[in-house]
Amino acid sequence: MSTTTLLRDGQQVSAYHEQLTKQDLLEIYRRLWFARLFDEALYDAKKKGRLRRGNVYGSRGQEAIMVGTTYPLHEDDFVSPIHRDMPVFVFRGMRLEEVMCQIWGKAEAPTRGKDSWSHMGDISKGIIHSTSMLGSTIAVACGVLWAQRLDGRRDRVLVAYTGEGATATGPFHEGLNFAAVHKLPLIVVVENNQYAYSTPVELEVPTKTVAERALGYGIPGYSIDGNDVLEVYDTMCAALEHARAGNGPVLIECVTYRLQGHADHDETRARQYRPVEEIELWEQRDPIPRFRNYLLNTGQFTEAELPEPPRDLVEQIQRAIEYAINSPDPEPHTALEDIYDESAGVSRCVK
């Protein structure tokens, strides 16, 4: 009889991170800061009226998930980042300037100004456009992996990010069921940040953990501390081994907290849909000082080696923002281009 592995609350996987070099640890530290600074710079631009298109969906407090899940990936693995994962586009090889052009709706962006924020992809880098309809990303991921299988590839993993709220939608379950039945190499990373917009997790998920949803599909489910970058890294390494070996999907619930509102227009402190004490408690679990303290306390780094923040990253992000602001808007006639794949014999619908 087959057994279901259901590991909870960081129950031990191997300490893969012990193999990381000092250079790796420094890079992880810098990526955490990159994500934080990216977020801060965009909120600042929005507040100052320098960004007038779209919203800013912040990831403050959730950086360890993006960094820990992407660091162990192979170059040709797939990712499907959602609205809180913008730095993942950069970690997976997109130019920062290109990402900023997407946010500013510029001609140089992958969507050439037709959409904004995370609604983009780059198949050459294995970045799959996540769906705006929450949950459907999992179904699309199944399609990508199924196509890979038809091409004879079974080892190329797809990491699909989603929120705990999205796990309450139908396509999430249909997709996970399909992936489990066909043992597709899918890793679903659930960013459980306690709220889906203003809806608390207990009104979205009936079980104690989101990871328990894995039981229904006979796949491993992990519920881990999503604010501990090394725990995220270790769990991801275990999940990758499982998926690459042909054993099918894995669900990783990263327990975390959204330190800001849903987006820049959502001032949660004023709205009071979550207590101030709750926010303050989670501020103490901020993943960046936590990782910094670990590096200092284990004697691997000195204070001077771990600047808060790394100044070059502040400048790099600011330069990319200026680049986007100064780059051209799309020409009006391009609005009707790239809508249909005409090479596939589908004719253009203009009106």
Ligand SMILES: Cc1ncc(C[n+]2csc(CCOP(=O)(O)OP(=O)(O)O)c2C)c(N)n1
């Ligand atoms: C099917 C669907 N319903 C509603 C929305 C609007 N919406 C966008 S993000 C969001 C909250 C999602 O919560 P969660 O999945 O927990 O992710 P989080 O934003 O907390 O990271 C909502 C309701 C949507 N995009 N799709």
